[in-house]
Amino acid sequence: MTLMRVYLDHNATAPLRPEARAAMIAAMDVVGNPSSVHAEGRAAKALVERARAQVASAFGADGADVIFTSGATEAAALACAGRGLLGAAIEHDAVGAWVSDDLPVDAGGLVQVADPARSVLQMANSETGVVQALPEGLAVTDATQAFGKLPVAFNWCGAQMALISAHKLGGPKGIGALVVRRGTEIAAQLRGGGQEMGRRAGTENIIGIAGFGAAAEAAVRELASGVWDDVAKLRNILENSLEAAGNKTIFVGKDSPRLPNTSCIVTPGWKGETQVMQMDLAGFAISAGSACSSGKVRASRVLRAMGFDEGAAASAIRVSLGTQTTEEQVLRFAEAWLAKEKKHRARAA
Known part of the structure; x- marks a missing residue:
């Protein structure tokens, strides 16, 4: 199916x-x-x-x-x-x-x-x-x-x-x-x-x-109606699921006030564009930054301004949820992403 x-x-x-x-x-x-x-x-x-x-x-x-x-x-x-x-x-x-x-x-x-x-x-x-x-x-x-x-x-x-x-x-x-x-x-x-x-x-x-x-x-x-509070909970479920795997992933801005739906995820050494393509093939639409510039192969200037080095800034993806996003979808994404991340680590070893 x-x-x-x-x-x-x-x-x-x-x-x-x-x-x-x-x-x-x-x-x-x-x-x-x-x-x-x-x-x-x-x-x-x-x-x-x-x-x-x-x-x-x-x-x-x-x-x-x-x-x-x-x-x-x-x-x-x-x-x-x-x-x-x-x-x-x-x-x-x-x-x-x-x-x-x-x-x-x-x-x-x-x-x-x-x-x-x-x-x-x-x-x-x-x-x-x-x-x-x-x-x-x-x-x-x-x-x-x-x-x-x-x-x-x-x-x-x-x-x-x-x-x-x-x-x-x-x-x-x-x-x-x-x-x-x-x-x-x-x-x-x-x-x-x-x-x-x-x-x-x-x-x-x-x-x-x-x-x-x-x-x-x-x-x-x-x-x-409070629906965005529910979205924030899903965003936290996503980040907690990825964090529990014990990898080197960074959640940008996690200690700052954030939109309830947005997670910027940096995995040093794994290019954001590669992640976007791999997740697209797995059935998930995400991005490697702003849609107006994500088609350009370059490190995020937003992350560079925040102090990330060129390699880390080029290894970011953005996952942004909506009010119709479900917990099942979030967990499916986490499972698929972690499987790809594990393969990336094995190849890089």
Whole structure:
């Protein structure tokens, strides 16, 4: 009997929620352009504004502006371009492209911020799951991984701007948002029409926007139910199972606050890419780091910034669970991974 594949790469993208799918299908029948003043245009505009309200409410952003973008990458450019902001080497590449990597990072993955008004800081790291304490007055925070997994409210996070993305919480790919505190000045990167309050030109992706709103609403309901506490227990079962084998595996950030679903596992001498391929053949989807860069054969710059040497940083995998992950799946993964790890040790001896 062939076992079903097990998806353990939720930090790369989460499966589409049924609520998002239903909202997107309904939006496909909305004919009008949201910028048109006739009845059909007003109906499209109403759909966009309903989703904007859903996202704002889910993100605790009442009194802020939600600017829809093509994803968190575009939101990062809109927030950071031309500002000369400070950042750390553990930031996602989408943010790292616009900021320095001057902020120091300790061995637990925590960043020290001396000048919040000129700095960018992620809420949670996509590779290690380490959660940061955000200082008051922070210029920008990347909330992409935290939103939907942790209790987050933009109103109390202390940042002037935040990046979020739909597909990390069960919405569609290709839609995200920049959340901006009222009164914060930003310069449009896409110019043309006056869409999104003049801050992001281009006809709105109403199908993606509708899915984003529905997914955000469903995600915070799910979070309130306590399901992510159960996911954290499964993550701990996984790590305890691997640790009990007595190998040299390191669980990155284990002593720091972490996302409930994320385990970054370093086995020195066993390349992360090799592990990903071997586990894929065994029926498990995991990654060797951020999905935006995992196709490149290189050591994790996140781990290098935390003090790991080149060899260890190249020997990391990320296992990220979802709310539908089961204990049976976690134990199956642990058994399969340990069998591969044993063979690796035998070959290396």
